[in-house]
Amino acid sequence: MVVLAAGFLARATFSLLINGETIRDEVKVQIRVTTGLDPVLGGKATISLFPNGSARFDDVSLEAASSGTPALAAEQLIVRLRFFPLLVGRAEIADVTLVRPTIAIAFAADGQSNWATHIDTLAGALRPNPARTVPFSEIRISDGTVLLQDESYKIVETLTNVEFSLAWPSISKSFAATGHFVWHDEPVQATLSLGDFAAALAGERSGLKLRLAAAPLNFGFDGNISYRPTLKLEGLLATGTESLRDALAWAGSAISPPGGFGQFAIKARADLVGSNLSLSALGIELDGNSGEGALSLLGGGRGTLQGTLALETLDLTPYLSTFHLLAGNDWNRRPLTLDQLNSIDFDLRLSAATVKLGSAKLGRTAMTANLRGGNLSVVVGESQAFGGVVSGSIGLGDSAAGAAIKTQLQFSDVDLDRSLGEVFGFRQVEGKGTLAVAFEASGSSVYALTQNLNGTATLTGENGTIAGLDLEQVLRRLERNPLAGRGDLRAGKMPYDSLALTLKVTQGTARIEDLRVEASALRLAVAGSASIPSRDFDLRGTASLLAAATRDGARDFELPFLVQGPWSEPLIWPDAQALIKRSGAAAPLLDAVRNRLMRERPAQETHKETHRDTHTEAQTQTGTETPPTAAPAASP
Numbered sequence: 001m002v003v004l005a006a007g008f009l010a011r012a013t014f015s016l017l018i019n020g021e022t023i024r025d026e027v028k029v030q031i032r033v034t035t036g037l038d039p040v041l042g043g044k045a046t047i048s049l050f051p052n053g054s055a056r057f058d059d060v061s062l063e064a065a066s067s068g069t070p071a072l073a074a075e076q077l078i079v080r081l082r083f084f085p086l087l088v089g090r091a092e093i094a095d096v097t098l099v100r101p102t103i104a105i106a107f108a109a110d111g112q113s114n115w116a117t118h119i120d121t122l123a124g125a126l127r128p129n130p131a132r133t134v135p136f137s138e139i140r141i142s143d144g145t146v147l148l149q150d151e152s153y154k155i156v157e158t159l160t161n162v163e164f165s166l167a168w169p170s171i172s173k174s175f176a177a178t179g180h181f182v183w184h185d186e187p188v189q190a191t192l193s194l195g196d197f198a199a200a201l202a203g204e205r206s207g208l209k210l211r212l213a214a215a216p217l218n219f220g221f222d223g224n225i226s227y228r229p230t231l232k233l234e235g236l237l238a239t240g241t242e243s244l245r246d247a248l249a250w251a252g253s254a255i256s257p258p259g260g261f262g263q264f265a266i267k268a269r270a271d272l273v274g275s276n277l278s279l280s281a282l283g284i285e286l287d288g289n290s291g292e293g294a295l296s297l298l299g300g301g302r303g304t305l306q307g308t309l310a311l312e313t314l315d316l317t318p319y320l321s322t323f324h325l326l327a328g329n330d331w332n333r334r335p336l337t338l339d340q341l342n343s344i345d346f347d348l349r350l351s352a353a354t355v356k357l358g359s360a361k362l363g364r365t366a367m368t369a370n371l372r373g374g375n376l377s378v379v380v381g382e383s384q385a386f387g388g389v390v391s392g393s394i395g396l397g398d399s400a401a402g403a404a405i406k407t408q409l410q411f412s413d414v415d416l417d418r419s420l421g422e423v424f425g426f427r428q429v430e431g432k433g434t435l436a437v438a439f440e441a442s443g444s445s446v447y448a449l450t451q452n453l454n455g456t457a458t459l460t461g462e463n464g465t466i467a468g469l470d471l472e473q474v475l476r477r478l479e480r481n482p483l484a485g486r487g488d489l490r491a492g493k494m495p496y497d498s499l500a501l502t503l504k505v506t507q508g509t510a511r512i513e514d515l516r517v518e519a520s521a522l523r524l525a526v527a528g529s530a531s532i533p534s535r536d537f538d539l540r541g542t543a544s545l546l547a548a549a550t551r552d553g554a555r556d557f558e559l560p561f562l563v564q565g566p567w568s569e570p571l572i573w574p575d576a577q578a579l580i581k582r583s584g585a586a587a588p589l590l591d592a593v594r595n596r597l598m599r600e601r602p603a604q605e606t607h608k609e610t611h612r613d614t615h616t617e618a619q620t621q622t623g624t625e626t627p628p629t630a631a632p633a634a635s636p
Contacts, residue, residue, distance in 0.1 A: 042060070043057060107151065161180075186215055205225070223270070266283070332446040430465045434459070459503075462496075525541060527540055544558045
């Protein structure tokens with residue numbers, strides 16, 4: 001206790017003896033020796049040596065002597081002095097705190113930075129020098145602000161509430177910074193360490209560890225950095241977020257179309273040269289999809305993403321979940337927007353053991369996706385799907401009318417019930433077959449696209465059935481008793497041996513150029529059209545029960561019919577006159593009516609001639625002419 005009391009007494013005594021200007025000068029010298037920067041202490045100074053040695057300076061800036069421009073400016077500089085040196089009359093700095101400093105870092109269009117001179121000054125101060133002794137190694141930043149500006153990339157960012165503790169190199173060559181700041185209203189915890197601070201400042205290779213942790217995103221890098229002659233980073237990179245969409249919004253990036261972009265994670269070997277980033281030995285997860293491969297991002301301008309990815313399962317359902325072709329029973333009329341296609345270019349090669357698109361599930365698939373200048377092209381080289389193979393391409397881009405789409409797809413030797421059902425929502429045809437479609441359209445909505453749709457489609461099938469059409473049984477019943485009723489043409493199933501369809505679409509109207517269905521006992525031919533915008537049919541067809549399958553085997557039984565009405569529930573009308581003609585019981589009635597008409601026609605013609613002669617004679621006698629009176633219609 002006596003020693004402690006003596007120490008405080010001595011300190012109080014020295015507080016009266018040490019001159020404030022001496023401390024000011026010592027602080028300036030020691031800061032200059034540590035950082036190489038000249039402190040400009042322009043404001044009021046407050047020296048306090050009891051009970052704790054400290055000095056406070058207002059309106060402070062640190063400048064490079066060669067440039068004369070401040071590296072930073074602070075409202076206040078607080079210097080804490082070591083205890084024991086004060087006992088012998090020396091002012092030695094223990095640590096420094098910059099209160100509310102503002103640090104402005106700007107990059108010109110040519111890449112030059114306003115901090116280039118300051119960095120050279122710092123690097124010079126840290127060069128190995130046996131005669132150099134670093135007075136202090138701890139610098140704190142309290143409630144600071146960092147302004148970042150890059151004219152090349154049109155970036156202006158502000159970090160606020162910057163609170164950092166800097167471990168300045170003293171005995172070792174390393175540098176470390178730990179603290180937090182606020183960016184876009186989110187607090188970010190940050191840790192930075194450089195294995196060789198002097199080498200890093202000089203642009204030479206140095207070890208680098210960086211950790212950033214925020215609610216929207218976590219980021220980590222462990223590797224090396226250099227920036228002369230150009231910026232280079234190499235090492236292991238890991239980043240992840242619970243919502244990539246939220247992270248992109250937080251970073252101020254353009255938001256992609258709705259759907260997907262939830263959980264996201266990347267681990268890779270990263271190599272950055274200038275503005276070009278390469279990720280090798282890549283493991284990536286996005287929206288439950290995980291894969292491996294390599295990616296590269298070519299910077300400058302719009303930026304281009306290139307790479308190859310292999311995935312076990314590629315589920316595209318989240319990205320299609322908000323896109324709806326129909327709104328109720330009509331085509332969706334909401335405007336289509338493709339603005340997000342202009343934010344970046346990419347060229348990706350993808351392979352997956354399984355691909356999911358809603359209810360559709362494809363097998364092993366290889367594809368490429370290319371987006372350039374706002375035009376997206378997806379090419380499916382080969383996909384093992386629906387028991388067969390699918391290939392083709394889909395193109396999407398901007399047009400004067402809004403959106404433009406172009407599709408060419410080939411379904412070879414596929415199960416028709418699965419392919420037509422899962423892709424086109426048509427589940428009435430079963431069997432193996434081949435389908436080829438080639439369509440293009442443009443418009444501002446799905447409905448507008450259907451109005452401008454043009455293209456062709458061909459379908460062939462064999463050894464299958466058509467659900468909801470038991471045509472053979474209906475024809476057999478009507479062949480036996482044509483007047484028993486038209487029958488329900490939409491019940492049961494109709495087996496077929498072969499099916500062939502050729503369709504041409506012009507401005508939203510699909511015209512059947514050829515539709516033939518053949519089976520051992522019957523044959524079906526259909527012609528007509530369907531309106532795609534209004535979703536209705538106007539078809540004519542003939543169903544034929546072949547002679548070998550008819551009751552007497554004498555001749556084919558043919559039944560013309562009409563198909564009209566909405567796609568969801570069309571009306572099928574058999575030709576009533578053909579059924580009446582076919583009926584033996586109705587034949588005498590038809591003959592009687594026909595004979596009566598033939599007998600009455602001559603009598604009517606005679607009555608017309610007599611009436612015409614009498615009328616003409618009356619006109620001659622009176623010298624007037626009147627229009628003839630119309631003859632009465634013949635009775636049936």
